[in-house]
Amino acid sequence: MHLLHQAHNGNFSYGESGATAEAALAGTASLATTLDSSVTFRARDRSNGAPAAAVQRGSSGVSRLAEMRAQASHLVSLSRGARALVVRGVWHEATVAVKLNCIRPNYFRPDLLLEGPLSKSLRAPNVVETFDYSVTQLTLEEMREVQAADDALANDRGRYSRASSGWGLLREDSLLGCMATGGHPDVHDPDDFCGPANAHQEAGYPLTYSDALALVGAAPGGFLTQIIMEFCDQGSLSDHVARGAYGQAALGNRVALFGYLRTLHDVAAGMSYLHSNGVVHGALFPANILLCSSRGDSRGYVAKVSGFGMSGLASSPSRGGPLPVALPGISNDPWLVPFLAPEQLEGAAVQASDVWSFAVMAHNMWTGVEPYSLLVPAVGPDGSPALLAYGPRCHVSNVPAGVCDGSLRLTPPGGMPKPLWRMLGACLQHDWRRRPAFPQVRAVLRELEASLCGVKE
Template identity: 30%
Template sequence: MRALSGASPLQLKELLGRGSCGSVYKAVWKGVPVAVKVIEHDDEELSSPGLSPLSSCAGLHAFSTDVGLSAGLATNALSTRAIEEELERGAQLNTRNLLAAGRAATEQCGGRTMTSSMATTRGSQALLEAAMSSAICHPNIVQTFDYQILDPSSSAGFFGAQGCRPNLNGLSGALQETRIIMEFCDGGTLEDAMHSGRFHGTDAQGRAVADMERVCLTLLDIVKAMEYLHLMRIFLKDLKPKNVLLASSKVDKRGFIAKVSDFGLSQLQPDKSPCNETTSTGVEAAGTVTHMAPEMIAHGVGSCASDVYSFAILAWELYAGRGAHSSLSKVQIMFGVASQDMRPEFPQPTPAWYRDLVSTCWSRDPRARPTFAEIKAILLREIAGVDKLQRDTCAQAP
């Protein structure tokens, strides 16, 4: 995976979504359907004195194939344990290279730790996101295949008819684009699937009930991805259903697998520091208010434990089938979570083990929250119990 400059071989299709950090398009790249995140920025941003994103990120994408994994690894003949052991070895290898690149970026930025969420310009932030995501390879993380920096002098390098460039307020130089070419997930977002009722059925009385097996298997996908990121000391910062994508699978009983996406706000934890050690994050770039941990709201600091809080809100939403705090304003949510320990109320009935797990994950004290390895063990135990119940039921059937 390498950074390319100049004209793009992409065949651009429809717009899939737009956010504060860029737009995502469906496209065809080398004959394969892909998703492309486009981040527009001033070309002067990449030549600012004292900041060279390409050189500081060179170590990130240069080693990205060292792990020897692919996004389709989970479908081959390896056992689950063998896959997990290989992923852990890969995470340890990638962590060393990520930290080396982080140190180089720190030197470039006058001693300040340079991360995608702390980049001084939109262009450097885009490059750091691209380089970081291309260094990651896990079956439950959306794969980044490549990234490109478009030459502002080439009209063919821009979206729009006749190469017309969109007008961005506040950008004084020629417009550039950083394009992040990613795996296309045909199942849409977890948020859309959740709201469409794909994780709920009906009981004998016609009431909506959560499909616990489907819920737990999907949460397990997310937990495996987050465990891997934390092994690499990556603090994601913005875990939520909208940033989890679903990809069709012919081998999974659900018909899909879940994949974590979007590293636009991610932060690499410093070398030799625990992943749960808090670092300054800045509330403005900290993530989505509904999923933001109280320490991030109140003090502008966060850690990998803050991702666990975000996971708890996501897990509540998946079980409830609706968004958390949907009737409240951002100010009400921030005040309630940070000052009054406000959390969503569990629907009735909620399994006791599920309530206990989610409640522990959204503890006010980050140190009281479990790690994703611990969460994975709980989910695996409960999934095994569901499987045994189904086998026993089938065995007793006439």
């Protein structure tokens, strides 16, 4: 079956930035073929919007592990996903976020290294900026070298040290030693490095580079990608939703409704840019939307799209019809799966798949609960799938089948204005050919801001 890609521009041109995703991807393939540090791929340096020192280094490409360690200092844990670790750090005197991802040799495919070069090639107001990226194939010698450097620094600071110079042998009072033993729930001293179980994750404890490597499962032969990007100080949209940021919108609060609509517009703007450059995001859900403080915005923040680990490039249409996009894979992340479109769950993603995910995310923002968590499949009088009723949570393992066969559907949440649900319902059309594109979604959101909130810009 031929699937429609809706790229408005297939040549991946970025104006003055000069970087091209095709060139970056070609370099990734070279790395996969040679596995040699003499082969490099680079996106052209950009000076606009990045810290001044970013252009001085321009070090994107294949690096030694010690060089990657030296790029950022003062690492503090932020979040850990199914495939990656994100920490806060200091890079050329600027506070940044550093994302580490390690691919095991037996799972390696060239497209899994696309995130670094692709993310640096993209720049827009509603897309998280990538300043630099590096890729290396890990060796035991380099990992020991990094650990020795961490040990030396720790000894100089007199805070803590590891029990030996062998990789993976940790003191019980080190961060990873705590994680391995589940922490010490009987310890209440706030200055204790271990503290209660998982306290280091909640409080944002400092990490050594060796700690970070262990957290992403780094091992000799694996491929490590390190991405240095702008630090979004207000966290993720999922955090915002969990705090009930948009709960008052359903009660008719115009301020909350405006914040909800404008945040959706931010996401739609970022996605419009990605789609216009032939990118399928593939993992659009609240955890991949980051919020940056903004004094010029009445909400106090701007939302930006991030997380390109599952992204792919739209191929050119053939004479027989458009072709699906090859993504790095279907995630088994239970938090992401409920946001995926039926065709993506079946292994054939298109740009319209992101539109579906956007609508599920909008539903989640409004209700504050997981998609399908209040729904159970129902059957109509004739035995066909019917509208859903409220009931026990639908287990995530049942979601893909229900979404794909149409028996599991989202219903209008309480208090949502009919014009808004009409737009989201169009985005949730089971036939991806009938879904609107993001420029259309943006236009509707602007109209809703004017009609529902009295905001005109």
